[in-house]
Amino acid sequence: MNRRSALQACLAAGASFVASPALGKIAASHTTHELITSTITIDMHSHIPPDATVAAFPIKAGMKQAGLDAICASFPVDVVPRQAEGDWYKVYLDWVQQLKKLAKDSGIREIKSLADLESCHRDRIPGVLQATEGAHFLEGRLERLATAYDGGLRHLQLAHSVQDPISPTGDLQTLTPQFDGLTSFGRSVIAECNRLGIVTDLAHSSGKTLKDALEVSSVPIIFSHTALLSPVGLGAVPTWADNRLPMRLLRPDEAQAIAAAGGVIGVWHIFPTVSAYAAAILDLVNTVGEDHVGIGSDTGIAGAIFNANHRWPGQHNGFLHAVVGELRKQKCPPATIRKVIGQNYCRILRAVEQARDASHAART
Numbered sequence: 001m002n003r004r005s006a007l008q009a010c011l012a013a014g015a016s017f018v019a020s021p022a023l024g025k026i027a028a029s030h031t032t033h034e035l036i037t038s039t040i041t042i043d044m045h046s047h048i049p050p051d052a053t054v055a056a057f058p059i060k061a062g063m064k065q066a067g068l069d070a071i072c073a074s075f076p077v078d079v080v081p082r083q084a085e086g087d088w089y090k091v092y093l094d095w096v097q098q099l100k101k102l103a104k105d106s107g108i109r110e111i112k113s114l115a116d117l118e119s120c121h122r123d124r125i126p127g128v129l130q131a132t133e134g135a136h137f138l139e140g141r142l143e144r145l146a147t148a149y150d151g152g153l154r155h156l157q158l159a160h161s162v163q164d165p166i167s168p169t170g171d172l173q174t175l176t177p178q179f180d181g182l183t184s185f186g187r188s189v190i191a192e193c194n195r196l197g198i199v200t201d202l203a204h205s206s207g208k209t210l211k212d213a214l215e216v217s218s219v220p221i222i223f224s225h226t227a228l229l230s231p232v233g234l235g236a237v238p239t240w241a242d243n244r245l246p247m248r249l250l251r252p253d254e255a256q257a258i259a260a261a262g263g264v265i266g267v268w269h270i271f272p273t274v275s276a277y278a279a280a281i282l283d284l285v286n287t288v289g290e291d292h293v294g295i296g297s298d299t300g301i302a303g304a305i306f307n308a309n310h311r312w313p314g315q316h317n318g319f320l321h322a323v324v325g326e327l328r329k330q331k332c333p334p335a336t337i338r339k340v341i342g343q344n345y346c347r348i349l350r351a352v353e354q355a356r357d358a359s360h361a362a363r364t
C-alpha cells in the first residue's frame, strides 16, 4: 500500500463512517460563535493524509469552518510497512516536509510554541502543531528526538497500534502485556521530551504504562483520544466495528490519575451523535474535573475521510460549533467549555515550555 492508502486504511479500520449531506451555511448561534472566537481553540489529535494537497485537503477552510485555531497534526509511521532500518525515520522526515509544504501552500502557520498558538488566535490564521502517533520513527535512537524538535515536533505520542519491534516504549491498550508497563526506552523518551519541551501523549498505552509514565514525567501529560470506560463512554461501542473499543477507553481511576498529575484527556469522535459526544465530554468532566478534559477528535478537518465538519447525522455546523452548541444545550457552563476547547491544552504547553526552560537554565 502506498502511504495515502495506508493511512486511509488505518483511519477507516474499525470505524463506521457516517455520511452526511454537505454543510449548508454555518448558522451557529451568536453566543456559541462568540464563545469559540474569543477562546484559543485546539484539537489535540487530528490527522492529515500523507501527500495531501490544498485542493484535496482544504485545511484552512476546514479549520475555519470548524472554529479551530489549531490542530495537533498527528502522523503514525507504523501504518507504512517497514522493510529495513531507517524506513520509518525516512517516512517521518518526508511527512514533516509534506506538512510544512501543505501549511505554506494553504496559508496557515506552523505552531512551535504557545506564543505561536496565541498569535494564530489573535491574527485569525489557523495553525498546525506537529505531532506523531507513536515513537517508532526513533528506531531506538533517542538523539533523533532533539533533531525532530529542531524540525518542529512539539507533541509525541509514545505508542500506536503496532508494537514497536525495535525499541518498544511499553505495553499497549490493545495487545497482551509483555513489558510490565513502561520500558526503559519509554522512560528515556519521556525524560527527553521533558528536557526538550515536547508534550508527552500516552494514548494507546496500557493502564500500567500510563501509571508508570505519570511517575516518570516531571510535566503533566496528555491522553489525546479516548473516553471514559462508563455507560456513557460505552455508548460508542455499537457504532464501532472494532470490538476492542472498550480496551481503548480509560478506567475512572486511570483518568483520575492523569488529572491528579495535572494532565488533560481528549475525547474522540467515535460517538454516534454530537449529543452523545458532548455527553461523553461531560461524563469525563464530572469524573476528573473541568481542568483535565480536551478535544481529541482523531478525525481529519478536511477531505473525504472522517471529516469532522461532516461527522454526525444532521450536523449543520462546523465541528466545534456543533460541539459547543450541544455542550451549551446540555447546560455546560461557558467557563468549562473554554477550558475543554483549548485553555487546558494551552496550560500543558505552558508547563512543558517552563520545564524545558528550567532544565536548560539548570545546565547553564
Ligand SMILES: [Zn+2]
Pocket: 133, 203, 204, 225, 298
Ligand atoms: Zn489513535
